[in-house]
Structure formats: C-alpha cells, structure tokens
Amino acid sequence: MIEIRNVTRTYGPFKALDDANLTIKEGEFFSLLGPSGCGKTTLLRMIAGFDTPTSGSILIDGQPMGGTPANRRPTNMVFQSYAIFPHLNVEQNVAYGLKRMKLDASEEKRRVEEALAMVSLAGLGKRGATELSGGQRQRVALARALVMRPKVLLLDEPLSALDKKLREQMQVELRRLQQAVGITFILVTHDQYEALAMSDRIAVMFGGKIAQVAAPKEIYQRPVNRQVADFLGGMNFIKAEIVDDAGTSIVVDTLGFGRIKTDKPAAYVKNGSAATVGIRPERLRVLWDDATAKHEVAGKVVARHYFGEITHLIVEVPGMDKPLSVTETNDFGADDLPLGATIRLGYDPDALVAMAD
Amino acid sequence: MTAAAEGTAAYREVRKNAKPLLQSEASRGLALVSPTLAFAVIMLLVPILVVIAHSFWTQNYLTVDYTFTLEQYRIALTEPIYRDLLLRSLFISFSVSVLTVLLAYPIAYYISFHGGRRKSLWLFLITIPFWTSYLLRVMSWKVILGYNGVLNSGLLGLGIIDEPSTALLYNSSAVIITLTHAWAAFAILPIFVSLEKVDRTLIEAATDLGDGPIRSFLRVTLPLSMPGVISALLIVMIPTVGDYVTPKLVGGKDGVMISNAIQAQFGKALNWPLGAALSVSTMLVVSAMAAASVLLLRLLVRRAR
Amino acid sequence: MKSLLNRWLPVYAGLYIAFLYLPVLLLPIFSINTSAVPKFPLSGYTLKWYEELPHTSALLDAAWNSLIVGIAASLLATILGICAARAITRYRFPGRRPINGLIMAPLILPEIIVAVSMLLVLQRMGLGLTLFTVVLGHVLICIPYSVSVLTSGFEGFDRSLEEASADLGETAWGTFRRVTLPMMAPAIISSLLVSFTISLDDFIMAFFLAGTETTLPIYIWGQLRFAAKLPSVLALGTLLLVGSFILLTIAEVLRRRAERRTQTMGMAIA
Numbered sequence: 001m002i003e004i005r006n007v008t009r010t011y012g013p014f015k016a017l018d019d020a021n022l023t024i025k026e027g028e029f030f031s032l033l034g035p036s037g038c039g040k041t042t043l044l045r046m047i048a049g050f051d052t053p054t055s056g057s058i059l060i061d062g063q064p065m066g067g068t069p070a071n072r073r074p075t076n077m078v079f080q081s082y083a084i085f086p087h088l089n090v091e092q093n094v095a096y097g098l099k100r101m102k103l104d105a106s107e108e109k110r111r112v113e114e115a116l117a118m119v120s121l122a123g124l125g126k127r128g129a130t131e132l133s134g135g136q137r138q139r140v141a142l143a144r145a146l147v148m149r150p151k152v153l154l155l156d157e158p159l160s161a162l163d164k165k166l167r168e169q170m171q172v173e174l175r176r177l178q179q180a181v182g183i184t185f186i187l188v189t190h191d192q193y194e195a196l197a198m199s200d201r202i203a204v205m206f207g208g209k210i211a212q213v214a215a216p217k218e219i220y221q222r223p224v225n226r227q228v229a230d231f232l233g234g235m236n237f238i239k240a241e242i243v244d245d246a247g248t249s250i251v252v253d254t255l256g257f258g259r260i261k262t263d264k265p266a267a268y269v270k271n272g273s274a275a276t277v278g279i280r281p282e283r284l285r286v287l288w289d290d291a292t293a294k295h296e297v298a299g300k301v302v303a304r305h306y307f308g309e310i311t312h313l314i315v316e317v318p319g320m321d322k323p324l325s326v327t328e329t330n331d332f333g334a335d336d337l338p339l340g341a342t343i344r345l346g347y348d349p350d351a352l353v354a355m356a357d
Numbered sequence: 358m359t360a361a362a363e364g365t366a367a368y369r370e371v372r373k374n375a376k377p378l379l380q381s382e383a384s385r386g387l388a389l390v391s392p393t394l395a396f397a398v399i400m401l402l403v404p405i406l407v408v409i410a411h412s413f414w415t416q417n418y419l420t421v422d423y424t425f426t427l428e429q430y431r432i433a434l435t436e437p438i439y440r441d442l443l444l445r446s447l448f449i450s451f452s453v454s455v456l457t458v459l460l461a462y463p464i465a466y467y468i469s470f471h472g473g474r475r476k477s478l479w480l481f482l483i484t485i486p487f488w489t490s491y492l493l494r495v496m497s498w499k500v501i502l503g504y505n506g507v508l509n510s511g512l513l514g515l516g517i518i519d520e521p522s523t524a525l526l527y528n529s530s531a532v533i534i535t536l537t538h539a540w541a542a543f544a545i546l547p548i549f550v551s552l553e554k555v556d557r558t559l560i561e562a563a564t565d566l567g568d569g570p571i572r573s574f575l576r577v578t579l580p581l582s583m584p585g586v587i588s589a590l591l592i593v594m595i596p597t598v599g600d601y602v603t604p605k606l607v608g609g610k611d612g613v614m615i616s617n618a619i620q621a622q623f624g625k626a627l628n629w630p631l632g633a634a635l636s637v638s639t640m641l642v643v644s645a646m647a648a649a650s651v652l653l654l655r656l657l658v659r660r661a662r
Numbered sequence: 663m664k665s666l667l668n669r670w671l672p673v674y675a676g677l678y679i680a681f682l683y684l685p686v687l688l689l690p691i692f693s694i695n696t697s698a699v700p701k702f703p704l705s706g707y708t709l710k711w712y713e714e715l716p717h718t719s720a721l722l723d724a725a726w727n728s729l730i731v732g733i734a735a736s737l738l739a740t741i742l743g744i745c746a747a748r749a750i751t752r753y754r755f756p757g758r759r760p761i762n763g764l765i766m767a768p769l770i771l772p773e774i775i776v777a778v779s780m781l782l783v784l785q786r787m788g789l790g791l792t793l794f795t796v797v798l799g800h801v802l803i804c805i806p807y808s809v810s811v812l813t814s815g816f817e818g819f820d821r822s823l824e825e826a827s828a829d830l831g832e833t834a835w836g837t838f839r840r841v842t843l844p845m846m847a848p849a850i851i852s853s854l855l856v857s858f859t860i861s862l863d864d865f866i867m868a869f870f871l872a873g874t875e876t877t878l879p880i881y882i883w884g885q886l887r888f889a890a891k892l893p894s895v896l897a898l899g900t901l902l903l904v905g906s907f908i909l910l911t912i913a914e915v916l917r918r919r920a921e922r923r924t925q926t927m928g929m930a931i932a
Contacts, residue, residue, distance in 0.1 A: 050825055070828040083826035087844045096840075097830030148830060386753025390761055393746035393805065397764050400802045404779035411782065464678050467671045481914055482679065486686045488906050490863045492882050493899035497685030500692065500700045507688065510701050541682055592770055599772025601866060606886070616774045623778050623870070633782070636775045643772075 001026040007056035018208040031195040034205035076145035077154040091125035115147035225356040256320040281327040283351035293346025411633035429634030446615040453536040454594035461544035469552035487542035498535040502526040527609025544589040551585025693896040711897035724881035735800035736857035743808030751816040769806040777870040791873030799867035804857035815849025848916040855913040
C-alpha cells in the first residue's frame, strides 16, 4: 500500500531521516512513535507531499509519489493545529475540498452530512469555526479529511492538544472510525500509550532511524533494544552473559535469575558475549504468604511508591547489581509492606527478553 | 504538547540550516519584497544619497558647481543663524522627547498593569487624537495659548492673572508643549508594548525575594521595559528635530527651527547645496544626540539596579 | 506607596486623556460659535460656517484632489505593504533586517528631510510637480504604517492552513484565493483605511511636492493666515475629524476581528 524505500531527508548537516524502509499495509492503523525530533513528522509530511526526500522514494498503491504535489496525492491529513479555516463555518470547512470536485449541490450536501454524522457532529454544520471547542475542532478536521475519501489518512499528533479524558475518549473513537471506514490511518505520536492502544502496528523511531516495526504487544513485550524498551515503559535491565546462541533462541546466565533460555528477537544484534535481559515491572509478582511459583527470586523491600490502584516496590535482590522495580496491585496490601521486609517474587521465564544494548 | 512544540521548534531550527530549501525560500522572499524594496530605494535611498552628494557642491545662481567642497558644512555649522537654529532644534527635540517619554510612561504603565479587559479601548482612545489633522491640532494650541486664548481667558476668569499673558505663545515652550501633545501616542505605544512583555511572575519573584514595590519597579520592571523607552525616545526625538508646521504656527520669532531654514533654501533662496548640507548636518547631529541619550539612559538604569 | 500609586494613577490617566483631547475638542466647539474670534465665553450657536463650505470652490477642488491622492496612495501603499509584510512574515531571506529597516525608515526620519530629498531628485529628473508626485510621497510615508498593520495581521497566520488547503486538493492560486486572501482581508482593509487617513492629513509631503496643486491640508494652511477664515477652517477640521474617526473605528474593528481569528487559532494550538 505505502512503501517507504531508502528514504533519507537531510537539512544541511542534519539527518532528519536516515535510510528509512517501511511497508504499510492497506487498511492498517499504523503509528509512527518516537520522541520529538526523531523524524516521525518529517516522514509523515513527506508522505503527504509537504516535504521531499533527499534520496529514496515513496510509493502509494505502487505509484511513485516523487514530483506529485500534495494536492494531487490520495492522502489527507489531520494537522496538529487542526488548521480549521477560521473564516468558514463547519459545513464550509468540510466541503472545502469537495468544491473542487464540482459535485452537484445535493451530492455535496449529502457527503458533508455523512462526514459530520460519522464524527458525531451532525447538526453543527452552521457553527462558526471560532465557536468550537478543542474536541469539536478535531472532529471537524477529521470530517474534512475523511469526506475526501482518501486512501490514506495522515494524523499529525491529533490528540496532543486535548486534555487527558478527552484524549482517551478520542483514542477509542479514532480506532472505531478507522475500522468503520476501513482505510489506512497513519498516526504520528510521542505518546506510547496512544500508539499501543490504537495501532495495528507501530514503528518506533529514534534519531531519524526506524528502530523497530511490530504489533503493539510485540513492541511492548519484545523490544529490540534498551532504547525502545525504555521509551515504551519501565523495564528492569539485568546484565547477562551468553552461554549458547542457537538460532532462534539464546541461553544466558544472569545474576539473580540464573540460567535462562529465551527467544531471540528478529533484529537482535549480538554484542560479544555480553547481553542484557529485561523484564517489565508488572511481570514480577509478589508471592503472598505461602504461595509459590515455579520460578522465584527473593529480596528486601527498600522503597515503596504509592500510585492509587498500584504500588511500586523497589526490591534489592542479593547478588544483583541493581534493585528490581516491581509493580504490584494493592489487592493484597502491597501498599502496607514494611520497608526492609523480605518478599519473594514469582516470574515467568518467558517474560524475560534478551535485547541489544 | 510541550514535546510537540519542541518538535516544531527543532524542525524550524533544522529548516534554518537547510541549504537548498533556504535558497528557494530566500529567492521567493526576495522576489516578493522586491517591488516594495525598489520603491523605497528609488524614493528614499537614492534621494538621500543625492542630497548627501549635493551637500558637497555649490550653487551658482541657477546651476550647480560640482567641485567637491565642505563650504556648505562650514556655513551650516558655524554661521550664527544656522548654528543657533540647529542648537535650538536640538534643545527642543531633546526636551520634547524626554518630556513625552516621562509623561507617557505612567500612562503606558497604567494601561498595561491596570487596564484589565479595556486595554485595547484605552489604546484606541489614545491614538484617536493623533489621527486628526496635524495642522489643526497645532492650530488648536495656537487658540489655547494665544493672547485672547482659552488658557488666558480661563486664568483671567479664575482671577489667577490680571491681564492676558503674552508669554504663552510664540516661543520655544509653545513649540515644546505642542509637540509633546502631538507625539504622545508615538511614545505610549512602544513603552506599552515592552511593558506587556514583562513577565508578571518576575515582579512577583522580586517581591518574594524581599523587594518593595519601588525597588521591584526599579530593578525589574524598568530595566525590562527599557527597549520600549528607548524606541519611544528615538521615535520622538529624531522626527521632531525637523518639524516645520509647529514652529511656523506657534513658535513665532523665538521658536523658529532648522526645518524653516531648510525649507527656505529649497524654496525661495534656491540654494540646494546649502539646504542639503543643513539636512545632512541635522540628521547627523540628532543621531549623535540620540545615541548619547540612549547610552546615558542605559547607564542611569544600570545605576538604579 | 502601592496604594498611593494605585489611587493616583487613574487620576493621572484621566488628566492625560484630557490633555490629549482638549485641543481636538476645541475644534467642534469653536466651529459652531458665532464669533470669528475663538475665545470663551462662546457668543452664540450657529451653523453658518458649515453652510459656507460647499460654496467655496477652492475648497471643493482641494477636497477632490485629496480624495484622488488618498485613494491612489492608499491602494499603492497597501499593495506594496502586502508584498513586504508577506515576505517578512513568511520567508527568511538574506538582508531581511536591513531591507525591513529601509522600508520602515520614513517612520523615524524627519518628514521634511524625506520630502526635500524627493523634491531634489524629482526636480533633477525634470519631473513636474503634480498630484502624482504627491501620491509618490504619500505612498512612501504610508508604507511603514501599512506594513505594521499587515504584519500584525499576517503574523498569527498558521501556515498549516495553506497546507491544509493544498492537502484537500486545492492549487496554489486557489489556496491564495480561498484561504489566504479572505483571512488577510480585514488587515488589508485596515491598511487601506489607515493609509488613506495619513494621506488625507499629510501636509509636509504635499507642501513640497504638489507644485501648484492643492490638497486639503494645503488649502487649510493657506486659510490659516487669515484670522477671519478661522471658523470655517475649524468647521472643515471638524468634518475631517469626524471622517477620520469613522474610518479609524472601522479599521480598528476590522483589525480586532482579524486578531480574534488568529488568536482563537493560537489558543487551539496552545
């Protein structure tokens, strides 16, 4: 559907995008995730036609887009600022692109109303652009783009201007909308929860490079390197030594967790015999009373941070160079654990992943 | 949002370094500005250069002698009539600019800090008189300050004076009063703009750190509003030195300024080189005075801190 | 200290406004006074000075000239102002600051020096002094005002609006016609009105560059020599004052409307 082939974009000495390769499938909700300045917006703007690759090519539906200006591409965009035309009302904003198609009046009206209904703005067509709330502006921007029936909808940080509650509500709605219209959505965001919650697949980007492309679960549970792991949430990194490297899996010796056999990520880069193994804090669970697990480690609680429904425990395990972070629900009294208490932690060896540094 | 904003900022930063893009952007920008630039060059820059050239020549009745000479400058700067006119013009423009800024600052401060929701109404109110005919405003001052004028009749009516004063009109102070009135808006606006930019939390921080209202004003508000004060000073000082209408109407014999002499050289006397030399000298001298005032002001404010 | 300041500042502000408005308000007051000598107490109420105005052919000629000059100067200044303001707010180009400085220079130069410089060059070029030369002079002094009005209108303009238009299939020209121009309209009209007002009121440029032609300020200047003519000049001045006030109020309302537009956009982004 969309192919990014060896695309590089430089501004003087600065490489905003460095040899990016990516294939986005038809009907997919795809996210470009990364910190500011990672090149995600540059890539999105090049797909839209507002920027041109220094080298490489972008294909949409097999058609190379080089030389095709933004107004002749089968893409439409929801801008970060929404870019609602302030001199036009809601209806006129939505009909803006249709005007050039020279549809007959009734057809145009029908399509505008359909688009407004799709984003739950039916009946607000006559409202002035300056009288809209942030959430409404966002819906108008969506309707204005969707009414063009693009092959690809591009969304540039569309939720960043909304408050937390509205943002969560819009995440659900955007996902529903994408499934309803069935076209490809490409979302640019720096918010990992947003990407995880909405996407079919995510490309995580750092410093102009695409670090990993995978489904949300895969990205979260099997990050290819520490940077990706870190960006997507808390992770305990444990030093390890490679004992055996056998094709799709490797065996490592760790301090504290002993010898582990784990899947080798596709993009794993071997770095001598040293390796890093990671485990997410919520994959370590406190074993209360005489509960046991097949795999467990014991340690001493040295700090405790209360977060309402969960408590964050910092646990020192003998033999390990760094204490472990553990996220535990408060159902069993993790918030009341005394400092210095010795606890046992159970884990599933599958939750331990090897990754490049 | 912050991250996103940083993103765009970083993006712009990056854009600035973009060579090929810069070139196309630069050429488009230059192409767009070129008609206006061409007009300004032909109607302003070239004429000023021509005037500077003339100031080094000599008038021979109806022709101009093109041999280089500093004679015109000697006349302009040392002949008592011109020297006195120039000094008086400088004195008047200096007094007017200082007076205007002093009077304008509290108003700008009041609008900026206490204007509340009516700030733009206040600004509109202040700019309105400035947009009415300049000639007629000067005329009004003549009516106010005249022998039979409003001020004299008012003072007589109140019994403060016994007979109309002639001291009000046809002298330098009449010129100064009129010009101070005429240029008020030009001083208030830049000061207001710079006061608006002062981050209010800075003043709170100064108070929090133990400064009283006067000290926090002197140490925070005033220094931060200096750019506005300086542009107000310049925007009043430089143009007023060449005012023509006011001295002509309310200045009388003692209020004549350099512009009246310049006009005479380009008009009846038909001595363009001397007129040119007078113009150039005026510009140079007033620029020097403006620069000195700015330096002095900066020094004073630094001392206040 | 603080309360003292808070109590006296409004009083000072009131006095200052009185100082600003006193001379301006004297014009209409004395223009309806029966006596030709402007002094208090007023001798009686009359509209005769106004009635005379339409029967003075020199005045009508001057007014007509002023109208022509004003329209021509405001149009030209605004067109040139649009070019400069758009270039300065939208593009980065080498020499942007000095170019901006030159364009804005007439704002700070003594007007008489600008006027005599132009006079000198026009005379040297052998160009006769006509209303056309007055228009050139007025365009020069109006451009800085036009540029500042337009720049403030253009600055808040979100570039993504034009991108959005292109994204929705519109061409460059279509984008200019359907997005850029309508959004700029209030600033443009405001610039036209401000320029027209400046041209209408300007004396110095016209005085040096009009040759034998007259504009309203030149006519007024000529009348000021005769004490007996003062009341009719005051009547004329009152009419000009009312006219300027109306034009500027419209300009201000439009400017605020444009600002509100860009401001709400800004708020949505922030």
